[in-house]
Amino acid sequence: MKALPTKVAATVIVLFARAVTAVRAVWPEDGLPSRPCVYYANHSSHGDFVLVWTVLPPRLRHRARPVAGAEYWLKSWLNRFIGRDVFNAVLIARDRDKRTEDPVTQMASAIDAGSSLILFPEGTRNQSDARLLPFKSGIFHLAVARPDVDLVPVWISNLNRVMPKGEIVPIPLICTVSFGSALQIAPGEDKDVFLERMQAALLALSPNIAGGGE
Amino acid sequence: MSGANSDLMTLVAGIFGVLIIASVIGYILQQRLSPNGSNAAVENLNARIKAWWVMVILIGIAFIAGRIGVLILFGFCSFAALREFVTLINTRRADHWALAAAFFVVVPIQYFLLWAEQYGIFSIFIPVYAFLLMPIISVLRGDTERFLVRIAEVQWALMICVFCASHVPALLTLKIPGYEGRNVLLIAFLVIVVQLSDVLQYVWGKLFGRTKIAPRLSPSKTVEGFVGGVISATLIGTGLWWITPFAPLQAGLLALVITLMGFFGGLVMSAIKRDRGVKDWGNLIEGHGGLIDRLDSVVFSAPIFFHLTRYWWSL
Numbered sequence A: 001m002k003a004l005p006t007k008v009a010a011t012v013i014v015l016f017a018r019a020v021t022a023v024r025a026v027w028p029e030d031g032l033p034s035r036p037c038v039y040y041a042n043h044s045s046h047g048d049f050v051l052v053w054t055v056l057p058p059r060l061r062h063r064a065r066p067v068a069g070a071e072y073w074l075k076s077w078l079n080r081f082i083g084r085d086v087f088n089a090v091l092i093a094r095d096r097d098k099r100t101e102d103p104v105t106q107m108a109s110a111i112d113a114g115s116s117l118i119l120f121p122e123g124t125r126n127q128s129d130a131r132l133l134p135f136k137s138g139i140f141h142l143a144v145a146r147p148d149v150d151l152v153p154v155w156i157s158n159l160n161r162v163m164p165k166g167e168i169v170p171i172p173l174i175c176t177v178s179f180g181s182a183l184q185i186a187p188g189e190d191k192d193v194f195l196e197r198m199q200a201a202l203l204a205l206s207p208n209i210a211g212g213g214e
Numbered sequence B: 001m002s003g004a005n006s007d008l009m010t011l012v013a014g015i016f017g018v019l020i021i022a023s024v025i026g027y028i029l030q031q032r033l034s035p036n037g038s039n040a041a042v043e044n045l046n047a048r049i050k051a052w053w054v055m056v057i058l059i060g061i062a063f064i065a066g067r068i069g070v071l072i073l074f075g076f077c078s079f080a081a082l083r084e085f086v087t088l089i090n091t092r093r094a095d096h097w098a099l100a101a102a103f104f105v106v107v108p109i110q111y112f113l114l115w116a117e118q119y120g121i122f123s124i125f126i127p128v129y130a131f132l133l134m135p136i137i138s139v140l141r142g143d144t145e146r147f148l149v150r151i152a153e154v155q156w157a158l159m160i161c162v163f164c165a166s167h168v169p170a171l172l173t174l175k176i177p178g179y180e181g182r183n184v185l186l187i188a189f190l191v192i193v194v195q196l197s198d199v200l201q202y203v204w205g206k207l208f209g210r211t212k213i214a215p216r217l218s219p220s221k222t223v224e225g226f227v228g229g230v231i232s233a234t235l236i237g238t239g240l241w242w243i244t245p246f247a248p249l250q251a252g253l254l255a256l257v258i259t260l261m262g263f264f265g266g267l268v269m270s271a272i273k274r275d276r277g278v279k280d281w282g283n284l285i286e287g288h289g290g291l292i293d294r295l296d297s298v299v300f301s302a303p304i305f306f307h308l309t310r311y312w313w314s315l
Helices: A004-021 A048-055 A077-086 A103-112 A138-145 A191-203 B002-033 B040-065 B067-088 B093-115 B125-139 B147-167 B169-173 B184-208 B223-239 B248-276 B291-312
Strands: A024-026 A037-041 A064-069 A090-092 A116-119 A150-157 A176-179
Touching: A004 A048, A004 A077, A037 A048, A037 A138, A037 A191, A048 A064, A048 A116, A048 A150, A048 A176, A064 A103, A090 A103, A103 A116, A103 A138, A116 A138, A138 A191, A150 A191, B002 B040, B002 B184, B040 B067, B040 B184, B067 B093, B067 B147, B067 B169, B067 B291, B093 B125, B093 B147, B093 B169, B125 B147, B147 B169, B147 B291, B169 B184, B169 B291, B184 B223, B184 B248, B184 B291, B223 B248, B248 B291
Parallel strands: A024 A176, A037 A116, A037 A150, A064 A090, A064 A116
Antiparallel strands: A150 A176
16 A cells, blocks of 8 residues: 555656646557556656556556666655655666666566566667667566566657756657557567567557657 | 626527537437447547537636636647647757747747737737747757758747737737627637638538548548538628627628638648648547647637737727
8 A cells, every 4th residue: 555645746747747748648459468567668768657657547557667777766865755655666776786686586576476567678768869779688588587478569759859868847748658569579589589579569659750850 | 798798698508509409419420320439420520529518618617717717728728739739840959948938938928918918019029039039049059950940840830829829819908999898709709700610611511522622731621611611601700790899791701701711721730730741730639639620720810800800990
């Protein structure tokens, strides 16, 4: 049972996200998986997981946990409150030397406990002109460890224009979060082939509209 | 004042009557043609009617709240329309502050000037000051990539979504002898004529439409729909002369201008959508697409209606 302040904070954050971005969700024809799954998304802004979280239907939202870097989300009490308490993030250590727990084990046990994950396989925010950075291998190792898990590609568009890195005032633009059909790892699938397939499925969701010629 | 109130009440009763009839027809059509939601046209019609109820009630509340209510309503419309517009245009990182200024400085100031009834600065604030200040803010970052395209698009967004749209509530500032306290009815006249013209063009087009008028821009617009819609909306405008300061013939001529500007405004905004590769401006209103999809014809007719009225009738 969550404490009242975290519930209030969650509501405020969702309302704020909706007020600024008028965010719209595009669902896959076959719907979202009802069992625990991994939503994996492109990453260009700190607000990415908030937007995915906002558009998920409440019954799926409550069990969706973002996977995030521990360094950033444990930095200050506000970061800790939002990251750990409000969003119940699975906090993983990015620095290999300082790890006490294996990130893949952490993610797998969260799935075993009935949670879904919001994962950014690029590993860091994309500040480049490329539409997508190469995926890190974490999503592959997770898929090997839990081969049954559904992997749902999620393309977040426009949020990088709302709040580019280093800016403090958000521009209210309409954001779209497009969900694709669930994928799974094939038996014995090679790492590079798998990552390539995951990236292609994600890129296929990115809208080809003009605007945001960033 | 009581005359204005009773006219407003008559008008509201009439609008509610039309909406009730529309809802009943929509319900019957759904029972007959689309009992399980399979007929897209009927479902879209009913979504539109529902959205009409919401819009009429919102505008009604704004009217009851008076000048400040109307200003807040249209200020919000400008903000939401600007958001839809800017979402589709070319911007770069370097435009961040110019865009922030457009949303958080230009929009509030434009509506504040209306509230303060400062017509002189209201009418030039965006075309002169914003026009020059936006590129100045953008140029400071030194990014010249597609510079002319970027600043021109932001300026057009401001002109359409803020400058033109604000001419609807600007009707409240006109001082027309013998029409004191009734200006809100001018807004009602404009909005009713424009929106009915849109609806009637759609209806006439569905019933008799054969010849496409601009197939590359808007496949649903036909010559028959256009002529039928313009004539019937003009006649309705003429019949509404009693809520305006105009004589019946004058009301009819103004309604004709409003419907023509509205029609071509819709075409221009369609061309922009085609250019940007989208079908709707947004998704704010169910069945209608975005706010601009509903406002496009109002936006084009409001400044012309405002200035014609101001030139010939206002002090």
